[in-house]
Amino acid sequence: MSRLRPILPFAILALAAALAQLSLRTLGIEYCLTQLTMAIYYAVVVLGLCLLMGYAGQVSLGHAAFFAIGGYTTAFLTTHDFSAIQTASWTGILKQAHVLVARENLYGGSTLSCSPWAAFILAMLLTLAVAHLIGYPALRLRGHYLAMATLGFGLIVNKIVLGTALLGAADGIQGVPDWHLAPGLTVSGKRALRVENYYVAFGLMLAVLALLRNLVRSRAGRALLAIHDRETAANALGVDTASDKLRAFVLSALLAATAGVFFTHYTGGIGPSEAGVLKSVRYLALAAAGGMASLWGAAAVSIALNFLSLRGLFGTYDNAVFGAALILIISLAPEGPLQPLGQWLRRLFGPSSRRVATAAAGAPPSVSPAASNPGAQ
């Protein structure tokens, strides 16, 4: 049982995902899966922010920009016609390595563009570089310099995207090809692949959840939490606070960009609204409403609210309803909606309640890994 315990939440989540899909099918509204898939990609961004804010205690107001960097890099490289440079000798090598692939455009002409995998890798490298550029100076200092730096950065990216003809200006980039992740696994907006893509998105989120959960329950995660609580003390204990903060920021930026890449292949394009500062604020608010340091809560809240918003349930009051829902959650359950639920479940089933009782009675409590940090659930 104790061996199975860490996998249990993942199993429950996978079951919930399958149930959601099946019930949408039986209700005859399977088209809702499209918005659910998009909401899951947004949740990946929120999970990264959760690590950055809830654990490392740093605020980023520019995560939509990282999402956009991932999305736009992919969209540009996979749709732009590089055949003009075909004469250069090294394009032959790139073609043989499948970095550049020939495609047919809408009018039947042949074009030469980047393969999705190569575009993905380049998007990651670009994000890595940009995140270091922003984070390095801002995180040497203590305080909320990162919030200011990322706010400015988000505005700049938004303006660049809007003002660059190569990136489609106000229209964005359309016609992004499918991404064949593996044989039989394609990121695509095609109707026939809707269910498959729902599970691809879900699998990505589950993988990110697993990575982050491993991280926060380890030496590196404790260091981040220590930095958040008392940076000076953490540093005096041998934690390289500046570089750990930078690592957390870069990791969360990479997650945002990854979500952007998947999202762009899924929806077949990306527009400047994805790079908007309000989007960044929304990600941030969702991470806060999820309970900051609660990965499960962040995922649940952000999927639910983004799904309803994408379904157009809130109509023109979208931002207002969004804000109101967040205020409600934060005032009623400041630790995130899953925290009270989790405590209730634990009281009902968990052996941990007995452990707490023995600890209170003065007996030495057990040192099981499961006893550590219930706040990190």
Next chain:
Amino acid sequence: MTPLLQVEHLRRCFGGLVAVDGVSFQVQRGQIKGLIGPNGAGKTTLFNLVSGLLPAESGRVRFNGRPITGLKPFQIARLGVARTFQNPSLFARMTALENVMVGRHARSRCGFFRCSLRWPGQPREERHIRAAAWEFLDRLGLAPLADTPAGALAFGQRRLVELARALATEPQLLLLDEPASGLNTREKADLGRIIRDIRARGITVLLVEHDMALVMDLADEVLVLHNGTVLAEGPPGQIQADPQVIRVYLGGELPRAAAGGELGVKWTEPH
């Protein structure tokens, strides 16, 4: 043999105030050195300079003969200097055990990559961190509090957990900033025993403390700071009899006879 810690002409100002003004002293291996002085004498500033939390304006600190001035606090900590703070600064959102586990940071290696992927060897290292932290807690009799959130601990317990956390870094030099302040008589007696035990394990201790009875009882040597300069240095008996020290502490000349022996015990700072 070179002294473990050599402080040479250290100086630091805050605005117009010279907090530490050309202080030099040494701490020998295996020693318990007491650092006393009235409030504002520059004791905590000196600690912050030695542990790297504040940059020095001039002067030098050597640890094991190696200059450590200009290094970051985490680098100094990794070399083997641990410290506690005047106000116990535990990580409130972690349990007592997890706090001490952070103390093992400098003695373990797995970073972001290996931790998030549970790379081969990482789970084992994690178990070692936990076991070692448990042992350091247990050594100070804190095992029953292991799973208590740090924010829920009593003041004296916080001090001890912080001490366990500092010891978990396995330092050669331990800087204790007023470890007895806020403790009751019994806790103070326990603390004295613990500090002796720490020294018996080969750890050198530099101790800032206002409780004179404790300092005079524990320290092999006492350094008196006053207005950022060294006023006197020597064995406890000599310091207790030093007329300059008495004047600084009691604000006036005392009859010679009253200066010795028992008087020292009553020297406690009004808060």
